[in-house]
Amino acid sequence: TAAEGQLRIAKQFGIVYLLLNVVEDQKLIEKHGKAAGLDIKVDYVQLSGGSAVNDALLSGNIEVAGAGVGPLFTLWDRTRGRQNVKGVASLGNFPYYLVTNNPAVKTIADFGEKDRIAVPAVGVSVQSRILQWASAKLWGEKDFAKLDRISVAVPHPEAAAAIIKGGTEITGHFGNPPFQDQELAENPQAHIVLNSYDVQGGPASSTVLYATENFYKSSPKTYNAFLNALDDAAKFIARNPDKAAEIYLRTTNSKLDPALLTKIITNPAVTFKVAPENTLGLGRFMHRVGAIKAEPKAIDDYFFADPRIATGS
Amino acid sequence: MISAATLSDLSVLELAEPRPRAPVRREAASARPASESGESPLLRIRGVTLEYRTPARVVRATHRIDLDIHEADRFVLLGPSGCGKSTLLKAAAGFIAPVEGEITLAGVPVRGPGPDRIVVFQEFDQLPPWKTVAQNVAFPLRAARSLGRREAQERARHYIDKVGLTPFADSYPHQLSGGMKQRVAIARALAMQPKVLLMDEPFAALDALTRRRMQEELLALWDEARFTLLFVTHSIEEALVVGNRVALLSPHPGRVRAEINSHEFDLGSIGSRAFQAAVQRLHTRLFETDPETRAPTRTTAS
Amino acid sequence: MISAATLSDLSVLELAEPRPRAPVRREAASARPASESGESPLLRIRGVTLEYRTPARVVRATHRIDLDIHEADRFVLLGPSGCGKSTLLKAAAGFIAPVEGEITLAGVPVRGPGPDRIVVFQEFDQLPPWKTVAQNVAFPLRAARSLGRREAQERARHYIDKVGLTPFADSYPHQLSGGMKQRVAIARALAMQPKVLLMDEPFAALDALTRRRMQEELLALWDEARFTLLFVTHSIEEALVVGNRVALLSPHPGRVRAEINSHEFDLGSIGSRAFQAAVQRLHTRLFETDPETRAPTRTTAS
Amino acid sequence: MNPGAVQRGPVPPIRPEYDRVLAPFVEAPVERALPRAARLWQQDWLRKGLIIAALALIWEGLARWQDNDLLLPGFLATMSALADGLVDGELLDRVRISLAVLIQGYLAGIVLAFGLTTLAVSTQFGRDLLSTLTAMFNPLPAIALLPLALLWFGLGSGSLIFVLIHSVLWPMALNTYAGFQGVPETLRMTGRNYGLRGPSYVLRILIPAALPAILSGLKIGWAFAWRTLIAAELVFGAASGRGGLGWYIFQNRNELYTDRVFAGLVLVIVIGLVVENLIFSAFERLTVRRWGMAR
Amino acid sequence: MNPGAVQRGPVPPIRPEYDRVLAPFVEAPVERALPRAARLWQQDWLRKGLIIAALALIWEGLARWQDNDLLLPGFLATMSALADGLVDGELLDRVRISLAVLIQGYLAGIVLAFGLTTLAVSTQFGRDLLSTLTAMFNPLPAIALLPLALLWFGLGSGSLIFVLIHSVLWPMALNTYAGFQGVPETLRMTGRNYGLRGPSYVLRILIPAALPAILSGLKIGWAFAWRTLIAAELVFGAASGRGGLGWYIFQNRNELYTDRVFAGLVLVIVIGLVVENLIFSAFERLTVRRWGMAR
Ligand SMILES: Nc1ncnc2c1ncn2[C@@H]1O[C@H](COP(=O)(O)OP(=O)(O)OP(=O)(O)O)[C@@H](O)[C@H]1O
């Protein structure tokens, strides 16, 4: 259904989609399309929830979707031989923190029966996968799901509120920016127990964009313009973090504290680039624990071939 | 009443036969009813058995009823409570299909209800509660007759006046007394000026005075329009006054016990010797409850 | 009926006075009703005006009604359709509060309904459709009297038999004819053996035979238990047979026009000279519709 | 009965008869206009207002007691957020967008419900179809319909309307059908006696007679349409920034502006109250109450 | 009327009178047992079965035509996933967990609805309270309650039940109240005449008389309880890995095992059908149908 010149992109809520906000605001895709002699009609669709995004992609209502790395592996695995969904680009490296307001908890081993760790979806979200991975490292592959028992699925906002204010059963939250940063900023008791980078062995892509093979093959010019635009945006943000923050606040109508936002963007652990980084490990882990059937062997197994991507890992 | 007869149409053929004015006839217990007289009845009820099916069982309401109602008849059904009068009326109206026998109207089997046979039901909830008295009376005129709005309203007003409810024309049914509700239903039926009118104890809820007025009204209208009336009542006097022929039904399940002529009585004859005698006769017949112990009383046409 | 009287309890004091048997008295048009005779009535209706409030307007159903119903009275309300008989009965039952005047029962103002005054309504939908005939009759016995299950059932069976519905004891109301439903309601009320029984045209839906039987039954029960009966009817004959005193109401809004004694008539007197004369008299009274043009007829107690 | 009493029980006294000439009735008008209608109305508002005020008080108290304004902001905080949102026009805009979709879905659901119920009252097949379909689809959550909606209607308001219809159709059909079944037999017969059948029978007899049940179906449908819309807007999101109230709630929830979330919810409540007290109850007063079909 | 006709219109013939002795009625039993009851029942199943089969066929056809089994798996694929899930016992386990919670919430909702409606029929304050509360809370989506549920009931089934009550209470109360209001005046008076008041009046008069409306409220409540449970389990259900059917659906949906998602939904449908056709319709047959209050 995808045709050259049409691009519908689904993004979810959050600062991890900053790259797309900049692309949208600066009309970068249109610019690169024109350069290639193509009028690209771009639509940005805001959706909430990974499965809604997947459904929209698989039903052909959008060309490009964004979600965590974990869902990409799942989608890639399930659509092999069908729609052949693969990654398009990374949206940058963000660390995910497991934050707790329980002073007794210093490492994940300290979580007791009374504690509850909030994640977006128990077992299947990126946060859960990383927690499983960390558990596997700590207690061995067999016990990778040990902490799933005290994990609960709570949407980020409620979980953040619970961590900040206390008074509920939730004592841990494996979130994402800006929630984790808000928790740390607003509750002096809150501290980091686990950093996803530590588990993944260094800075790693957190959110990625992906598309169907059909789009990749039938709209090469659009695809190319899109990647160029992302690349431009990544560079723009790296150069002008304040401007990027301003764009984010303006385009999303967000009322987030600008200082906190700038702090997140300029966090040295955060980088904006399109090349994926450190993703294969998670894929391999997921295969090991049986979450996906096929084993990803190399980056181009699950990312579409492109020179800007091939440098990734 | 004589229409173009085709050879295949038996009932019409029958119609063409000379009309015998049978004098007083004495019949044996097994005698067939009057239809043998040759005049083709408008509404012919032949061996009609009516039953109610409930989830648990089947109740037979009437058993093999034979009745002939001729055009312009004022035919009265008289019988004890629960003998199946209402059921029979509903069957004639087309609401209940016989399990045995057949009901024909002008030779055509009755298949369902229709505005050619307007019914006044026994129950008080036959008035749509969302319509005022005036709207209630105009309702079938607009629905079935597709009369103009103005015309229907005028006609409705006329008949509301006949039943004495003009001050309540704009009241809703729930603001009326039981007798007033029944009068609205009567006005509604009369306003339709139907060829066949089926009335189920229409005057039961009325006081003596109003009842008398309604009876007068009904008879005057009949005199004018000569519709065919099937009338259920439990008042012997009313049966004699309103009807020209009265059928007596037996207790549950209803069977026809007798038919009696009453065409010579009208409202004026109440209190007369002959009338009192007729009342007495019917009274006696009704009070003889045990059919086995009773010898057939020979009756004479009055 | 004589209970421990305290000085503060005026109505009981009145009760203790000697009971004067007032002979025939002729009264002027403005005369107060019989309560002056000194015997304290059980149910005293004093200047009672009853109104219905609808969202749009207020309808006056009865206007300043004065009636005294003594213990063991069989008091009949007779009047044209829509004159407020049912409304008055409902007020006595405690369902409608007077806007003027007061209703007292044994000296105590009536504040609401209660099982001391059992009502038979005019409408057919007074039977809970989810109860069989037997359950319907037993229902108030269990609810109000807290009779034992067995006892209530037995009593119910007895009264169902009295109204001739034993074969239908296990039928549901929707499986009954109109008259049968009314008979269930009657059985239910009688089974309660109430001190005060209020009946609103209970026999209107019944055929002559069944009606006669019901009247007999009611009078026999009264003879046995001497309850106080307030009875609405539109049949003059029935009024005379059932009642010992008949109140005539004027058309809408209802006012008391006359009270007449009828204690000397019973079922046996139907057809007698005196009875016919009484019927005729009431008939004439009812048929004089225009109150203005009519001179006051002086009546004599019969 | 009472063996110890006088043998035949009490005998009422014989009183004199009387007969009066009644003057024509002029003392009071037989009918007069109800005077206090207006005042009663005000009291109605007053009473309901008091209940709402009490609820607001309880809310504020609870919020203060819980002291967790990120999860449960107080009434006053919510009101000030609401005022802000209304003043800068954003909230009203969102409401407009949501209401436009809501009403389309609601009306479509009602029409379909009547169609299905009309089929059900006229044929045995329709009856089976209705009972099977409602039993099957009514318990299905919207996510079951999502794939179909996406395949057929895409991401626009088409899908929203589809999901709205799902939430309105079944309860509406169930209630309407129950209402139709409860129409007294005599009334049905009256209608058929006048030759009404098919749609005109449904329209002129069944619908008015079943109006109380239909009305409660409409209320339930209305409420569920709101619920579904707010939930579905999160999923179907906001193409080109045109999200409705649901999206507003979601967005502010994500930014932990819980007071604005509650402001959005309060708006839903206010709209619900307005619809209930102005539209539904006026409709009730003009119909079932006036007709004596409900008190 | 018809000036061209005979002057006074037709005159019926005068027929002879007759009078018969009727033998006692013995020809057929006045009442006899309905013979084909059993057969009719089978046909009922048959007809509904055919409808279901037709729907399955349409489903399979649609799925094949769309050819997108990650979005819309076919009927057969779903059935095999369902069979797998049932065989390894996982699905049944999930259903058990869900049903346990569902029934608690459902019953609590019903009880509360009756309490509220009883209050509403007895006092003006109750009436205002009911109409205000339903108008306010009925349109509120469950996410509005999420924070409150978290604060008050934590993450266990307490919160689930709280949300379930919210979904059952309002429609149930609305329908019950509408049913109560439609009880014929005469029947009410009968009950009050026998001295019934308060709860025993509600229990012995209003509830049975309003049963058709209550029944449709029960059906709607049941359906919405399911919908809500499945949506709510995503949030509250999976504490300590003991998630119910909703959790099963959610998890498999996230992992794109769409056939399992549909298997879970089919199970919801099957349970709905069983409840409708065994419980509700049996209840209907034993009550309103038997009493002639619905056909
Ligand atoms: N809906 C029904 N279901 C089952 N049986 C019924 C139903 N309606 C009536 N019956 C039965 O059919 C018989 C005849 O009833 P019907 O109403 O025709 O009597 P009726 O002659 O009109 O009596 P009434 O004078 O009391 O109105 C009664 O025995 C009654 O029990």
Ligand SMILES: Nc1ncnc2c1ncn2[C@@H]1O[C@H](COP(=O)(O)OP(=O)(O)OP(=O)(O)O)[C@@H](O)[C@H]1O
């Ligand atoms: N619910 C009501 N709302 C408004 N007006 C009413 C209501 N019920 C009765 N009325 C009016 O009150 C008057 C008296 O009614 P009621 O039912 O007491 O008459 P009734 O004497 O019993 O008549 P019937 O013999 O016809 O039963 C009537 O004029 C009627 O219009």
Ligand SMILES: [Mg+2]
């Ligand atoms: Mg009848």
Ligand SMILES: [Mg+2]
């Ligand atoms: Mg009356």
